[in-house]
Amino acid sequence: MTPRSITVLGATGSVGASTLDLLLRAPDAWAVEALTANCDVDRLAAAAKAVNAKLAVVADESCYATLKDALAGTGIEVAAGKAALCDAARRAAEIVLSAIVGAAGLPPTLAAVERGATLAIANKETLVCAGDLVTAAASKSGAVLLPVDSEHNAIFQVFDHDHPERVTRIIVTASGGPFRRSTTAEMRHVTPRQACAHPVWSMGAKISVDSATLMNKGLELIEAHHLFPVTPDQLEVIVHPQSVVHSFVEYIDGSMLAQLGSPDMRTPIGYCLAYPERMATPSARLDLAALATLSFEAPDHARFPALGLATAALRAGGSAPCILNAANEVAVAAFLARAVGFLDIAAIVADTLDHVAPASVGSLDDVVAIDAFARQAAGRAVAARSRT
Amino acid sequence: MAARGAAPTSGGLLTRIVVGVALAAVAIAAVWAGGVAFTALVTTACLLMSAEWSVMHGIARGFRLASLVVLAFVAGVTVYVSAADALIVLAASAGAIALFMRGFDRSRAFWVAAGLLYCGLPMVALLWLRGRVGGGGIVAVCFAIVWATDIGAFFIGRTLGGPKFAPRISPNKTWAGVIGGIVAALLAGFIVVSLVQFPLPGWSAWRLANNALGVALWTVPFALIAIAGDLFESWLKRRAGVKDSGHLLPGHGGVLDRVDGLAPVAVAVALVWALGGSWQ
Numbered sequence: 001m002t003p004r005s006i007t008v009l010g011a012t013g014s015v016g017a018s019t020l021d022l023l024l025r026a027p028d029a030w031a032v033e034a035l036t037a038n039c040d041v042d043r044l045a046a047a048a049k050a051v052n053a054k055l056a057v058v059a060d061e062s063c064y065a066t067l068k069d070a071l072a073g074t075g076i077e078v079a080a081g082k083a084a085l086c087d088a089a090r091r092a093a094e095i096v097l098s099a100i101v102g103a104a105g106l107p108p109t110l111a112a113v114e115r116g117a118t119l120a121i122a123n124k125e126t127l128v129c130a131g132d133l134v135t136a137a138a139s140k141s142g143a144v145l146l147p148v149d150s151e152h153n154a155i156f157q158v159f160d161h162d163h164p165e166r167v168t169r170i171i172v173t174a175s176g177g178p179f180r181r182s183t184t185a186e187m188r189h190v191t192p193r194q195a196c197a198h199p200v201w202s203m204g205a206k207i208s209v210d211s212a213t214l215m216n217k218g219l220e221l222i223e224a225h226h227l228f229p230v231t232p233d234q235l236e237v238i239v240h241p242q243s244v245v246h247s248f249v250e251y252i253d254g255s256m257l258a259q260l261g262s263p264d265m266r267t268p269i270g271y272c273l274a275y276p277e278r279m280a281t282p283s284a285r286l287d288l289a290a291l292a293t294l295s296f297e298a299p300d301h302a303r304f305p306a307l308g309l310a311t312a313a314l315r316a317g318g319s320a321p322c323i324l325n326a327a328n329e330v331a332v333a334a335f336l337a338r339a340v341g342f343l344d345i346a347a348i349v350a351d352t353l354d355h356v357a358p359a360s361v362g363s364l365d366d367v368v369a370i371d372a373f374a375r376q377a378a379g380r381a382v383a384a385r386s387r388t
Numbered sequence: 389m390a391a392r393g394a395a396p397t398s399g400g401l402l403t404r405i406v407v408g409v410a411l412a413a414v415a416i417a418a419v420w421a422g423g424v425a426f427t428a429l430v431t432t433a434c435l436l437m438s439a440e441w442s443v444m445h446g447i448a449r450g451f452r453l454a455s456l457v458v459l460a461f462v463a464g465v466t467v468y469v470s471a472a473d474a475l476i477v478l479a480a481s482a483g484a485i486a487l488f489m490r491g492f493d494r495s496r497a498f499w500v501a502a503g504l505l506y507c508g509l510p511m512v513a514l515l516w517l518r519g520r521v522g523g524g525g526i527v528a529v530c531f532a533i534v535w536a537t538d539i540g541a542f543f544i545g546r547t548l549g550g551p552k553f554a555p556r557i558s559p560n561k562t563w564a565g566v567i568g569g570i571v572a573a574l575l576a577g578f579i580v581v582s583l584v585q586f587p588l589p590g591w592s593a594w595r596l597a598n599n600a601l602g603v604a605l606w607t608v609p610f611a612l613i614a615i616a617g618d619l620f621e622s623w624l625k626r627r628a629g630v631k632d633s634g635h636l637l638p639g640h641g642g643v644l645d646r647v648d649g650l651a652p653v654a655v656a657v658a659l660v661w662a663l664g665g666s667w668q
Contacts, residue, residue, distance in 0.1 A: 316521035323522075354422060357525025357584040 003031040006273070007093040009085070009108050010100035011035040012043040014204070015122040015148060018265045019097055020047050022273060022281060027051070029279075033093035036085055038104070039063040045070035055079065057088045059104060086111040095273065097148070098123045101204075102329075103371055106130055110364060116141035120272035122148035128219050129322040130367050131226030146272040147227055151220055153268035154246030154259035155228060164229040171248040171256075172220055173240040174299065177212040180241060184303055190342040192335060209332045213345050214299065218310020219328075222321045225314055232315050237307060239297045244286065262286055305346040309353060319359040319370045326374035327352035327381070334382045344385045351381040404639030411637065411646070412535065419518070419527050426518050426527075431463040434511040436643040437651075440634045441503040444624065444644075448493075451500050454485060455507075462508050463515065471516035478508045510651040513658035520661065525584035530657050532580035533573045533607055534649045537614040540572020541565040558622035570611045577607035613656050614649030621648035 006023070010016050016037075023030045034055040037044040041063050048056040048071060055077040058067050064080035071078055079087070082104075089096055089108040096112040097120040098105055105123035110130065112119050114137050121127065126134055138145055147153050151172050160166050178197050179187050196208040210216035214237075221235050238248075246268075248258045261267045262284040270281035301308050306328075313320040331348035334340045340348065356377050361367055418429040435456055442452040458481040466474035486501035518527050545565025553561040581603050621644060625633060634642020 312521050320521045353521050355420070355524040355584065356522055357529060357581070358520075358522040 003029055004095065004273075005031045005033050005093040007034040007036075007088060007091060007096045007112075008032070009036045009089060009096065009098045009112075010038075010105065010123070011047050012037040012040040013099055013101055015097075015099035015265060015269065016047075019099065019269050019273070020051060022266055022270055022279075023051050025282070026279070033091050034088040036088055036100070036108070038100075041066045041070055048076050049074060052076075055088060055091065057084045059085050059100075082107065089117075090115050094118060095120060097269075097272070098126065099148070103129065103368075106367065107364060110134060110137060113137045113143045113145075114141055116143045118144045118146065118275070120146045120148050120269070122269075124149075124219055124223065125325060127223040127226045128325045129371065130361065130364065131222065131321070132317075132361060133364065133367070135226050144275075145227060146275055147223070148265075148268055148272055149220065149223070150261075150263070150265065150268050151247045152224060152227055153271055154261075155224060155249055157259045157271065158247075158249045158257035159228055160249075160251070166252050167228075167230060167234070167249055168252055169234050169236060169248075169250040170224055170228060170230055171236045171238050171250065172217060172224060173243065173245050173247055173296075174214060174217040174237050175211065175243045176239040176241050176297075176299075177214065179212055179303075180239065182303075184343070187303070187342050192338065195335070195342060205336055206329070206332055209335060209345070210328070212342070213306040214304040215306035215310060215328050215345070215349070217299075218307050218313075219325065221310055222314045222324075232311065235314075237299050239299050240294065242291065242294055244291060244294055260286060306349065309346060309349050313353060316358060319356075319361055319366075320353065322361065322367055322370045323353055323356050323374040323377075324349060326371045327378035330375050330378035330382060334386070339386050340382060341385075344382075348378055348381040348385060351384075352378045355381075400639055407637055407639050411640075415531060416528075419531060420524060422518055422524055427463065427467055427515060430511055430514050430518075431460065433643055433647060434459055434463065434507050436634075436636065437507040437647065438503060440642045440644045441507060442500075444628045444630060444633060445496065445499040445503065447496055447500055447503070451485065451489065451496075455500065455504055458482075458485070458504060459508050459511065463511060466512050466515040467519075471512055474512045474516075475509075478504060478512065482508075506651065510647070510654040513654040517654070517658050517661060526657065526661070528584055529577070529580050530610075530653055531650070532576040533610045534614045534653050536572040536576030537569040537611045538618075538649055541569030541615065544568020544572075554619055554622075557619055557626060561619070561622075566615055569615055570608055573607050573611035573614070574604060577603045610653050610656060613652050617649045617652035620652075621645065 008016055008019055011020060023032065030051070032051040032053040034057060035044060035048050035053045036057040036059065039058055039060040041058065044056055044058065045067060053076055056067060056071060057079045058064060059082060061080045064078070067080070068078045085108045089112040095118045098109040098112065099122040100108065101123070103125050106126055106129065109119070109121065109123055109126045110133065113134055137143070147156050155170055178194060179190065192205070195212040196205050207216060210219070217237050221237065224235055225232060243263050245258045245260050248256050250256045264283035266281045267283045270279050273279060299307055310324060313324040327349045328345070331340065331345040335342060335345050352374055356374055359366070359370060361370065415429065418425045438455045438459055439452065442455060458478070462474050462478045465477050482501040482504040485504070486497045489497035489500060514527060517523055520526060542565070545562045545568060548562070548564035550562050550564045552559065553563050553566050625631065632641030633644035636642055637646055640646050
């Protein structure tokens with residue numbers, strides 16, 4: 001069997017680490033073309049040596065010298081800078097996994113899509129901010145988009161891609177976050193520490209807060225809209241505290257298909273790496289008898305307004321999802337810095353969405369400009385609500 | 389009020405400026421705050437417009453009150469139900485009142501119905517626009533274009549004078565004023581669009597040119613609509629034989645005089661938005 005070639009963009013983050021774990025379990029099956037990181041030279045160098053990558057890239061040019069030293073004598077090519085990141089994405093790997101966090105992931109991801117690669121997307125901003133651009137580029141180049149996110153991966157697995165008209169609804173599951181049972185009054189005084197204590201998944205601070213506000217689920221609805229040919233009206237959210245069912249797809253005959261699994265990212269990553277085949281992963285197996293019950297409840301839009309904001313942005317389209325995402329990042333950062341309260345996060349996003357006039361998104365430059373402007377506007381909204 | 393000009397004394401002009409600035413401050417605050425403040429401002433303006441319209445056309449007291457009740461109800465429907473339902477209520481009410489009145493006062497029946505649409509449509513348009521995602525920004529751009537057209541036309545027209553634009557309808561309007569209004573609207577369009585949409589610094593030359601064209605494409609037609617709205621209101625007053633629609637706003641005349649440009653622009657922007665975007 002000839003090894004499959006792969007490039008991992010963002011190899012040192014959580015998804016990147018899980019991916020490398022899977023690659024190292026079957027070293028003969030994989031030929032690693034390139035690994036990239038922002039500036040975590042130690043991990044990147046160790047990973048590049050372990051999987052014998054051809055190229056290692058750091059986005060931050062000031063880290064170039066350290067990386068070059070760390071990989072001296074290994075024969076691994078070294079590069080740095082944003083352009084080098086895009087070049088890495090353009091190299092001929094069969095599959096590109098994009099796990100760069102934030103807007104920095106946009107240009108290299110788009111570069112891989114334009115080349116027509118099979119792309120495993122774990123970068124939210126790509127689809128939230130530039131969904132129309134990415135899907136248009138993919139249909140032009142013939143690139144295949146595979147969602148890594150557990151919810152979208154679940155939908156992808158049970159969605160009838162040849163007959164999308166047979167699908168009536170997509171129901172995305174949400175764990176409900178740590179404040180599922182809290183009142184609005186209780187949430188007013190929540191600390192960043194409490195907000196980051198997620199009941200099921202262990203994640204970074206930003207995404208943990210997004211889970212607590214349910215904004216994460218809202219962003220996922222926007223992503224789902226770009227990944228699957230459904231209207232906003234066909235997308236729903238259901239709260240499912242056990243996070244065992246990763247999402248549902250309902251068909252015209254009333255059948256509802258779901259994908260279930262333990263909360264381990266290696267399952268959806270493995271699905272993307274092996275697609276259209278399947279590969280073994282070491283994820284924990286579900287013990288249904290031990291689980292005994294799975295519960296579901298409707299999300300409370302009054303207590304979690306972020307969900308409604310995301311839906312409004314999704315329906316408005318154009319620049320609105322990008323503005324939503326940028327404002328949310330600014331608001332969450334302010335919350336984590338204890339400058340504003342937990343409930344202010346959704347209020348700041350609402351203010352920004354309200355005051356920034358919509359625009360159309362025609363290019364990556366537009367996305368960058370809208371993102372920058374929305375951040376300024378959100379900064380003013382933060383200042384207006386700041387405690388200090 | 390493009391180039392209405394001819395304020396009799398400099399004291400009159402000062403009053404006009406002071407009142408204008410105060411009105412603008414209230415309007416900007418209400419647009420920015422949105423919600424109840426904006427609804428209250430727009431609805432109040434609409435009811436005052438209707439009252440002035442009724443006086444101008446000599447409409448009987450019962451029908452004046454009926455118009456006010458209908459418009460207040462339409463405002464509530466716009467905010468709490470939907471703009472589409474509000475339009476149905478507005479059209480149905482205008483039709484019903486006109487049909488009822490037709491039997492005994494055929495000419496005024498038309499003007500009552502027309503007044504409901506003239507006052508009601510801009511109100512529904514503005515309330516609907518303000519409720520969109522980015523509504524604050526959209527309405528701010530609308531206001532800026534209309535105000536800039538008014539101010540530019542007034543001062544350029546007054547300073548330069550020259551050939552008349554529409555002497556039979558509005559003797560004080562000049563071609564210089566019309567062009568001044570369009571130029572001012574373009575400038576304001578750039579400034580406000582850059583404030584509510586993109587920051588100007590850091591633009592590449594191409595991007596700036598590209599956006600300049602985009603802003604111009606939007607601004608010029610709306611400035612022309614604002615001027616046409618002003619002219620239409622002048623024609624209405626000429627027809628009714630009054631100089632100002634009312635005396636509520638010192639230096640400006642009545643509310644109808646003040647919003648004659650905004651009314652058609654708000655409807656036009658809402659139409660463009662509804663046709664271009666999704667009708668939610």
